[in-house]
Amino acid sequence: MAAFPGKGPTSQTLSSAPSADSPAGGLRAIRIMARDSGSIQPRGCFGRRKGHRLKASRAALLNTLLPRLALDLAQRPQIPSALFTDPVEQIRLEIGFGAGEYIIAQALARPEVGFIGVEPFVNGMANALAAIAANSISNIRLHHGEATEVLAWLPTGSLACVDLLYPDPWPKRRHWKRRFVQDANIAAIRRVLRPGGDFRFATDIAEYAAWALRHMLQSAGFEWTAERADDWRLAWQGYTATRYEAKARREGRAPCYLVFRRTDG
Secondary structure (H helix, E strand, O other), X not given: OOEOOOOOOOOOEHHHOOOOOOHHHHHHHXXXXXXXXXXXXXXXXXXXXXXXXXXHHHHHHHHHHHHHHXXXXXXXXXXXXXXXXXXXXXXXXXXXXXXXXXXXXXXHHOOOEEEEXXXXXHHHHHHHHHHHXXXXXXXXXXXXXXXXXXXXXXXXXXXXXXXXEOOOOOOOHHHHHHOOOOHHHHHHHHHHEEEEEEEEEEEOOHHHHHXXXXXXXXXXXXEEOOOOOHHHHOOOOOOOOOHHHHHHHHOXXXXXXXXXXXXXX
C-alpha cells in the first residue's frame, strides 16, 4: 500500500491500516498518520500574493481580460448560470487554482459546465488568463482574492462541485489555523453545494489528508464516498494532474484523493 512521507508532525505508511479495502480501513489508514489537531476557526490568505515579475503580455491581461471575467461581488446573482455567456448545465468552483492547469483542462473538456476559479496569487491568475485567451475559453469566471468571499457571495445550493487541490498544508502546528479546511469553511462549502454535490480534496501531505478527513467526517451534512482503498488512492474520473502533483510524485509523495458528498440531512 502507498506511503505518505508527508511534511507534517507524523509520517507513517498506510500499510499499518487493517481492512484497507473498506471505508473504515481507509479512515484508519489516513487518520493513523496524524495527531489529534482540534478545531480552529479560519482566517485569511497567508500565502504569497506575487512572485516573479510578469511578462508585459501577461501583466496586460490583468488589466484587460480579468475585468471581463471577474465576479462582481457587489451584486449577488439571482440566477448563477447568468454569469456565463453560453448556457451551462451546472457550476463548479475551484479554490486556489494555482497555475490554472486543472481548471483550464476541465473547462475545455466540459464546455457545458460553468467554472469559477479563485486564486489570490498574481502569477497564477496571469497564467490562467493567458491560457483562457489562447484557447478562447468562455465558460470560466474568476475571482482574484479570497475564496471565503466567493463562498459567502454565492447563492445557497448553486454549485455542483467544489475542488480544493493541493492547498498549502501549513505543516507547523502553530500554523494549522491557516489551513483552509476548517469547520466554518466546511459549513460554507456545504451551503453553496446542492444536495448530492461533491467537495473534492487532494493533497500529497499525509497529515493534512488526515486533518481534512477528520474535520469532514465530524461535519454534519457530508458523507465520504469511498468504498475501497483505491477510492482515495486513485483520482476521481476526469481528473487532470498538475505540475505540482508530478513534482510530488517525483519526490516520493503519494497523493490522497478524498471525495465528500453533500447530504440532505
